Amino acid sequence: MTQKSDPKFEALLRLGDNALILGHRVSEWCGHAPVLEEDIALANTALDLLGQTSLWLEYAGEVEGKGRSADDIAFLRDAWDFRNVLLVELPNGDFGQTIMRQYLFDVFNRLNLEAMKTSTDTRIAEIAEKAAKEAAYHVERSEGTVIGLGDGTEESHRRIQDALNILWPYAQELFITDEVDEEMAKAGVIPDPKSLQDAWNAEVRGALAEATLEVPEAHFGHRGSGKDGRMHTEHLGHILTQMQWLQRAYPGQEW
Amino acid sequence: MAHPSTEQVWDWLDTIPDPEIPAITLTDLGIIRNVGWDGDTCVVTVTPTYSGCPATSLINMEIETALREHGLEKIELKRQLSPAWTTDWMSERGRRKLEEYGIAPPQPAGGPDKCPHCGSTNVEKLSQFGSTPCKAQWRCKDCLEPFDYFKCI
Structure with missing residues (x-):
């Protein structure tokens, strides 16, 4: 356990692992999406996320100072060392669930990156400046698709409403603040997630209303959080068996 | 040296x-x-x-x-x-060559101004993503040809 780990290292792992695990999940659609255009869109979204992953984890390795590369961090850690939120490790479900998860995350990601553009850490500000443009483009698409499916046919409405019911409680984890967040926010490095919650709520609830979807009434949020590594769903281990098997079976192999 | x-x-x-x-x-x-x-x-x-x-x-x-x-x-x-x-950093020559190649160059409006094949302005978006991260897919409603649009970022 990394009790005394550098908070900046921890915070960078959270950014990198969210992008990595979601990127991997979305890439699972490659060759399986309902139509070719969506297949290409999902693969490109995954690609952007994996690009962001490498920028975050590369810097995390430098901050840690133990000589680990982005690849080492991505492929050679076990589940308990991952710092992603539970939302991104959930199985894809149907296309609606994938797009709803993407939308809920995309809005958070864009708000977070926009705020990080003025980080006191220049490297973080530079990565955020690059990634924010991509995230804005992702929101444009996932929002449009959520609205299209919600305000679509009877079946598409029902399925995306089901997705929202499943995912809404998980999305609340994005705004849990702990001591790492507090320290990073105090130093002006990364914003306190709570500070993004009002903007996220306003934007997401607006789009969901336009999509004729109902936000679940319950204010319930999952208690445990993946961001401090104390909890993950059973799904993360299964992702890692796929994502990491090559490096585990053939250590040091390169493309 | x-x-x-x-x-x-x-x-x-x-x-x-x-x-x-x-x-x-x-x-x-x-x-x-x-x-x-x-x-x-x-x-x-x-x-x-x-x-x-x-x-x-x-x-x-x-x-x-x-x-x-x-x-x-x-x-x-x-x-x-x-x-x-x-x-915005793309050169004028680059924009021209893209269009000749059949890819609509990026426009500040966020979509192509015309079909790179026939020049018609009657175009519609098929998908925000295309064959590479930098492109989106559009279609001309006059000549009916699909074409790539270089996304404006």
């Missing part, structure tokens, strides 16, 4: 085609941010188009190969993230 001028190096870089859209060069794309000399090392600063663009490492290899062919031995490639790449 005498070394080629930075202008000369720019000219060489200007002949390297983009690996995914060979109609335009790396300088047309606007991703070469600086060329300079650090002692006897030629330092080329490159910015990625998209953070996950798979062409990035290939582009670096192409730059290194081309400069070696021109006799340079010590080459350093620097990655620069900020300011983030924007399609």
